[in-house]
Amino acid sequence: SQQGEEDPQALSIQEGENATMNCSYKTSINNLQWYRQNSGRGLVHLILIRSNEREKHSGRLRVTLDTSKKSSSLLITASRAADTASYFCATVPGSSYKLIFGSGTRLLVRP
Amino acid sequence: ETGVTQTPRHLVMGMTNKKSLKCEQHLGHNAMYWYKQSAKKPLELMFVYSLEERVENNSVPSRFSPECPNSSHLFLHLHTLQPEDSALYLCASSQAENEQFFGPGTRLTVL
Numbered sequence: 340s341q342q343g344e345e346d347p348q349a350l351s352i353q354e355g356e357n358a359t360m361n362c363s364y365k366t367s368i369n370n371l372q373w374y375r376q377n378s379g380r381g382l383v384h385l386i387l388i389r390s391n392e393r394e395k396h397s398g399r400l401r402v403t404l405d406t407s408k409k410s411s412s413l414l415i416t417a418s419r420a421a422d423t424a425s426y427f428c429a430t431v432p433g434s435s436y437k438l439i440f441g442s443g444t445r446l447l448v449r450p
Numbered sequence: 451e452t453g454v455t456q457t458p459r460h461l462v463m464g465m466t467n468k469k470s471l472k473c474e475q476h477l478g479h480n481a482m483y484w485y486k487q488s489a490k491k492p493l494e495l496m497f498v499y500s501l502e503e504r505v506e507n508n509s510v511p512s513r514f515s516p517e518c519p520n521s522s523h524l525f526l527h528l529h530t531l532q533p534e535d536s537a538l539y540l541c542a543s544s545q546a547e548n549e550q551f552f553g554p555g556t557r558l559t560v561l
Contacts, residue, residue, distance in 0.1 A: 436481050
C-alpha cells in the first residue's frame with residue numbers, strides 16, 4: 340500500500356477553528372514533506388521536516404514527526420476560508436530523490 | 451509563481467496522435483520529475499531525472515517517453531495514448547532530496 344497515508348480523507352471546519360491532519364508511513368525516511376493543492380492546480384510546498392526533527396513551525400502551520408510511530412501531523416491554526424484545499428504528506432525514503440505521496444486530506448473551511 | 455513552468459496547460463489528443471509536454475525550471479535545481487495525478491488516486495511518480503540522467507522509471511508504459519536535454523528542461527513525449535491516460539501531468543524540480551517545486555500542470559484528455 341501507499342507510503343504516506345493521510346487521515347482523515349476529508350475535513351470540514353468553521354473559519355477560525357484549528358485543523359489537524361495526520362499522516363502515517365511504513366518505511367524509514369530521510370524527510371517528510373507537506374504540500375497543499377488547490378483544485379486542479381500544481382502543488383505548493385508547505386514544510387519539510389527531517390527524520391531527526393520532532394517539530395517545526397511556519398506561520399500558522401505546525402508539523403510534528405514521530406519516527407517511532409512512523410507518523411506526522413499538520414496543524415493549521417486559526418483557519419481561514421482561503422485554506423480550503425487538499426493537503427498531502429509525502430515521504431522521501433532513504434537517500435532517494437523520490438517523493439511518495441499519500442491520497443491527501445480535503446479540507447473545507449466554511450466562512 | 452513557483453519557478454517551474456509547464457506547457458501546454460490543456461491538451462486534447464486522439465489515441466493516434468503524438469504530442470509532447472514541456473517543463474522548464476528557473477531555479478537552478480539538479481533534479482526534475484514527472485508525476486501523474488488521476489481522479490481518486492494518489493499522485494504517481496513517473497520519472498526522475500538527476501543531473502540529466504534518468505534515475506527512476508516507475509514501470510511507466512513505453513507510450514510515455516521522457517527526455518531531459520539539460521538541467522532546466524524536461525519533456526514528456528506522448529504517443530498512442532489510451533483514454534485512461536487522461537489526467538493532470540505535473541512537473542517538479544528540486545535540489546537533491548529537498549522540497550520540490552511544482553509547475554501548474556497539463557490537463558490531458560485522450561479521446
